[in-house]
Amino acid sequence: MQTQPGMPPEWLVLGLALGVAGTLVVAGLFVLANRVFPAERPNRQATDGGEMRRRAELREYLTAIDEQFAENHFVEGQHVAFYLPKRDVAITFDARAYYRIERSPTVPVLVEHEMPGVYLGARLPFETPEVDLGPDPEEEPHPTVQAFSELGLTQSASLDDVKSAYRERVKEVHPDHGGNEDEFKRVREAYTTAKQHASGASRQRAS
Numbered sequence: 001m002q003t004q005p006g007m008p009p010e011w012l013v014l015g016l017a018l019g020v021a022g023t024l025v026v027a028g029l030f031v032l033a034n035r036v037f038p039a040e041r042p043n044r045q046a047t048d049g050g051e052m053r054r055r056a057e058l059r060e061y062l063t064a065i066d067e068q069f070a071e072n073h074f075v076e077g078q079h080v081a082f083y084l085p086k087r088d089v090a091i092t093f094d095a096r097a098y099y100r101i102e103r104s105p106t107v108p109v110l111v112e113h114e115m116p117g118v119y120l121g122a123r124l125p126f127e128t129p130e131v132d133l134g135p136d137p138e139e140e141p142h143p144t145v146q147a148f149s150e151l152g153l154t155q156s157a158s159l160d161d162v163k164s165a166y167r168e169r170v171k172e173v174h175p176d177h178g179g180n181e182d183e184f185k186r187v188r189e190a191y192t193t194a195k196q197h198a199s200g201a202s203r204q205r206a207s
Contacts (some may be wrong), residue, residue: 051093051113054093054111054113054115054116054117055071055081056117057116057117057118058081058082058091058111058117058120059071059082059117060117061117061118061120061121061131062082062084062120064131065121065128065129065131067084067086067087067128068084068085068086069082069083069084069085070082070083070085073090075090075101075104075106076100076101076103076104076106077100078090078092078094078097078100078101079094079097080092080094080097080101080108081093081111087107087124087125087126088105088106088107089106089107089108089109089124089125089126090106090107090108090109091108091109091111091120092108092109092110092111093110093111093112093113095110098110107125109123109124109125110123111123143193144193144194144197146190147189147190147191147192147193147194147197148162148190148194148197150169150186150187150190150194151165151166151169151187151190151191151194152165152169153165153194155197157194157198158198159195159198161198162191162194162195162198163195166187166191166194166195169187169191170184170187173187
């Protein structure tokens with residue numbers, strides 16, 4: 001079969017068509033493979049969120065002890081979270097930066113993302129004043145304290161107070177009243193605990 005004048009040869013048209021078809025097939029396979037076997041991505045939000053929270057806590061602690069600091073500073077070519085110029089101390093989350101700065105006159109302090117900021121003072125190479133930044137963020141309240149708090153009461157509340165507060169809370173959280181099942185369960189458990197430790201409860205049990 002002869003090619004009409006001005007038209008490309010059949011072999012060229014066929015080759016182009018096969019090339020386009022092959023490209024589409026390969027692209028389709030890549031898309032399919034990516035959906036079936038997605039690449040595992042690190043949870044950057046959790047890591048970044050943890051570091052941001054610790055940075056805020058460290059910032060609060062350094063401010064509380066009246067220590068001058070610079071954030072996101074470069075020391076010995078290493079990027080550090082905080083630098084204390086008067087002390088020549090570098091605070092970093094990066095272990096590699098810590099070991100590199102360790103060879104210099106600057107004193108490095110390595111902190112973990114999990115370490116609450118209130119514990120920084122114990123790692124600093126100088127004496128720090130006592131500061132009160134509120135309750136230890138890692139310390140959970142005692143179950144009894146939590147129970148009374150859930151009902152909006154103090155531990156000195158009487159048994160009648162506990163019963164009254166429970167009735168009011170149930171109206172708010174009961175699923176039949178548009179409340180949440182988990183919250184309702186939590187209130188019931190709090191009531192059971194608070195009832196046992198309420199003022200006057202022991203006398204009623206004894207009588």
